[in-house]
Amino acid sequence: MDPKEVLDELKTILVSRLKFEPRRAADMTLETTLPKGVEGSIGLDSLDFIELSIAIEERFGILMDESQDLTKHFLSFDTLAHFITARTEAR
Amino acid sequence: MARVAVTGVGVVTGAVTGGREQIRAFLASSGAPALSVPSSALGGLIDETEARRLSRICQLSVAAARIALADAGLGPGAGLGLVIGAEFGDLRSTIAFVDGYLHRGPGGLSALLFPNTVMNTMAAATAIAVTARELSLTLNAPTVAGELAIARAAAAVRAGRADAVLAGGVDEFDSALAELLAEGGAPSERRGEGAGFVLLESLDSAEARGARVLGEIAGVAWRALRARPYGVGRGAASRAVAAALDEAGATSGEVGRVWVSASGDGPRDRWEQAILEEALRPARPPQTALASRAGRHAGLGALAVAAAALDEVSRGPAVVHAIARGGTHVALVVRRAPVE
Amino acid sequence: MRRIAVSGLGVVSPFGTGVKAYWNGLSAGACAIRPVTLIETEGFRCRIAAEVPDGFGGSLRRSRADRLALAAAREALEDAGLSRVERAEAALAVGAVGGGMLEAEAWYWERFRGRRPPSRPTPRSMLPFSHAEALGNALGLEGPRETLVMACSSGAASLALAADLIADGVVATALAGGVDALTRICFMGFNALKLLCPEPCRPFDRDRRGMSIGEGAAFVVLEELGRARARGARIYATLAGHGMTTDAYHVTSPHPEGEGMVRAMAAALESGRIAPAAVGYVNAHGTATPQNDRIEARAIHEVFGPGRLLVSSTKSMIGHTMAAAGALEAVATILALVHEVVPPTANLETPDPDVAFDCVPRVAREAAVEYAISNSFGFGGQNVTLLFGRA
Numbered sequence: 001m002d003p004k005e006v007l008d009e010l011k012t013i014l015v016s017r018l019k020f021e022p023r024r025a026a027d028m029t030l031e032t033t034l035p036k037g038v039e040g041s042i043g044l045d046s047l048d049f050i051e052l053s054i055a056i057e058e059r060f061g062i063l064m065d066e067s068q069d070l071t072k073h074f075l076s077f078d079t080l081a082h083f084i085t086a087r088t089e090a091r
Numbered sequence: 092m093a094r095v096a097v098t099g100v101g102v103v104t105g106a107v108t109g110g111r112e113q114i115r116a117f118l119a120s121s122g123a124p125a126l127s128v129p130s131s132a133l134g135g136l137i138d139e140t141e142a143r144r145l146s147r148i149c150q151l152s153v154a155a156a157r158i159a160l161a162d163a164g165l166g167p168g169a170g171l172g173l174v175i176g177a178e179f180g181d182l183r184s185t186i187a188f189v190d191g192y193l194h195r196g197p198g199g200l201s202a203l204l205f206p207n208t209v210m211n212t213m214a215a216a217t218a219i220a221v222t223a224r225e226l227s228l229t230l231n232a233p234t235v236a237g238e239l240a241i242a243r244a245a246a247a248v249r250a251g252r253a254d255a256v257l258a259g260g261v262d263e264f265d266s267a268l269a270e271l272l273a274e275g276g277a278p279s280e281r282r283g284e285g286a287g288f289v290l291l292e293s294l295d296s297a298e299a300r301g302a303r304v305l306g307e308i309a310g311v312a313w314r315a316l317r318a319r320p321y322g323v324g325r326g327a328a329s330r331a332v333a334a335a336l337d338e339a340g341a342t343s344g345e346v347g348r349v350w351v352s353a354s355g356d357g358p359r360d361r362w363e364q365a366i367l368e369e370a371l372r373p374a375r376p377p378q379t380a381l382a383s384r385a386g387r388h389a390g391l392g393a394l395a396v397a398a399a400a401l402d403e404v405s406r407g408p409a410v411v412h413a414i415a416r417g418g419t420h421v422a423l424v425v426r427r428a429p430v431e
Numbered sequence: 432m433r434r435i436a437v438s439g440l441g442v443v444s445p446f447g448t449g450v451k452a453y454w455n456g457l458s459a460g461a462c463a464i465r466p467v468t469l470i471e472t473e474g475f476r477c478r479i480a481a482e483v484p485d486g487f488g489g490s491l492r493r494s495r496a497d498r499l500a501l502a503a504a505r506e507a508l509e510d511a512g513l514s515r516v517e518r519a520e521a522a523l524a525v526g527a528v529g530g531g532m533l534e535a536e537a538w539y540w541e542r543f544r545g546r547r548p549p550s551r552p553t554p555r556s557m558l559p560f561s562h563a564e565a566l567g568n569a570l571g572l573e574g575p576r577e578t579l580v581m582a583c584s585s586g587a588a589s590l591a592l593a594a595d596l597i598a599d600g601v602v603a604t605a606l607a608g609g610v611d612a613l614t615r616i617c618f619m620g621f622n623a624l625k626l627l628c629p630e631p632c633r634p635f636d637r638d639r640r641g642m643s644i645g646e647g648a649a650f651v652v653l654e655e656l657g658r659a660r661a662r663g664a665r666i667y668a669t670l671a672g673h674g675m676t677t678d679a680y681h682v683t684s685p686h687p688e689g690e691g692m693v694r695a696m697a698a699a700l701e702s703g704r705i706a707p708a709a710v711g712y713v714n715a716h717g718t719a720t721p722q723n724d725r726i727e728a729r730a731i732h733e734v735f736g737p738g739r740l741l742v743s744s745t746k747s748m749i750g751h752t753m754a755a756a757g758a759l760e761a762v763a764t765i766l767a768l769v770h771e772v773v774p775p776t777a778n779l780e781t782p783d784p785d786v787a788f789d790c791v792p793r794v795a796r797e798a799a800v801e802y803a804i805s806n807s808f809g810f811g812g813q814n815v816t817l818l819f820g821r822a
Contacts, residue, residue, distance in 0.1 A: 047681075219680070231578040
């Protein structure tokens, strides 16, 4: 799966599980940043990230190890897509 | 002991949404009953992130709290407390949370929904939305949780434990809940939904800041009457009405109107009549049951207190009276402004 | 200002039925966290919890939570020796979250699987207020009745609010406490939030990985001090003050600097007019999540300064008992004052260098303490601190 395809899957998750408006999700790109407080981000907080990681585990069949600091992978759709791609290929 | 002023009100119900002006217009009209809150009622009161993250019942609560604060002429404030009554809480999110698991297993569980399964979720959302950083309390009670919450909050202001408190309640009602209640053998009655808050503060501080005082909660009491869980009791001797009148320095003969909790649940409504007859005898002040127009729900307590304060027809103090199956019993004595 | 005495105790805990079993477990530093038997845990990362062993009685037509509550409330009332008339006047404050959800879930699960459900739950048996209704009716309590839902601080809040009713002169006595039975929703939810540890939790340990869930009930009889003395009641401790605050920060995360926790502890000291130096023991909220313990330790440090204090977590032994936690931990704090023994933090092997306190690892400590506080913090940023004084 390339990052673009992963992005589309993530957008679906954002609409179905994080309740973003579909038109809002449509505007998101790989460059879009995620965490609340970061300039131009979609404003996700800690609870959003847990929801997102459960959804990623379910959709991509990978395990997110919460004992490790995953912050750097959750910076933008780009970092997250690369993280997911690397994990799915490693299986 | 401080005197307790009502300085703001906000309601979001099927029958009326708004502050004192809208409630005054509602009381002067005689519209048809309206039990569900239309989605348009929340327009402009909820921001984009809240709309995404907050469940509907939390949105109802936040919207009513914002209206009440604006009505009171107060900004969101650090000195604010919150007392919320609810009967069912966020049952809709609870069912959605469980269904996620049953349909999809552990991966179907939603971290976002889980906090909503605890009934203080409305208080949590509302405290954040209006920056209420003092006590925030959620009281769970059958049918009269809103009246109970206001009595509780009034006692806290009276004792000087709280400066300003948003007090009221919120509940949601839909066909799924109606079905659950019917399956569980609950009596049929006129149920509604919505949220309502009054802003209570000490009369001294209200006057000091030049607040527009709606009225005064001059006495409150809440007790349990003997009854089986969800049953109606046989006894009609009420210590609550007498205690509330006593605290207000009022007599039963002076009471100008009783805002009753009647909602079409025959046995309970008859019990309420017996309690009032015994408590106020020989007086028989006129009664109004707001549930006939807005349905019974935890937001109704604030509407009743505001209605009692805005009532320009009756003379003398009003009693807001509420009795639930199981025996939870609340009486509030409300005086209209101008408060002497 | 009327002073408040604690004149009756009742407990049903994962150590068994009764205050004695509870104290035996606590003072031994035992851990009651074991594989879950009450509900299915297949597919969950964490599959352990602290369940209450059989023996607490009650009709099986009642919910498990109602039966836990009834057993604990009866013990407290009998312990206090209140007359029938005194009971009829007494207030009842119950901290609750799950209600009769365990039974409602069983029904819903069966219905989902297309089987004929066992018995139909009703709102009166499912909602949190069901316990207060059951207790009030069964025990003849006709004073003010309140069910407080404040997430994990519910049990502590019930004691604080009942104390207010006595202080205001509304009632002379009150039965206050908290209850929760294990539920699927709670177990699944904390699993989903990834807050549960697969092994028994280890509060304040450097290697802590999350909490363990528990269940139980605890009730205390509160009474105006002069009146308790006049009738010759056994006085365990005084409830010398309390503080209740809200973070208004985030729905599940505490304020990163523990600002609301600090205000709750400070308010408890202020309401009791007690100097921080008079407090010798903190029964911590101590959930063993990486976040809570660090922030709580920081907040305790801000209020009390470094060192000196003993700090321990009851949750290391009986798990996080949710709405019961604040009440069970209040009783643990009271018993520590009575016995002059501070219960330990079980499973604590490697102290976290970020926690600047003696967290009483594994073995109880003899210590005669004048004042002790019990902290409870819940979702929604709800902070409650109770301050107890030696009788």
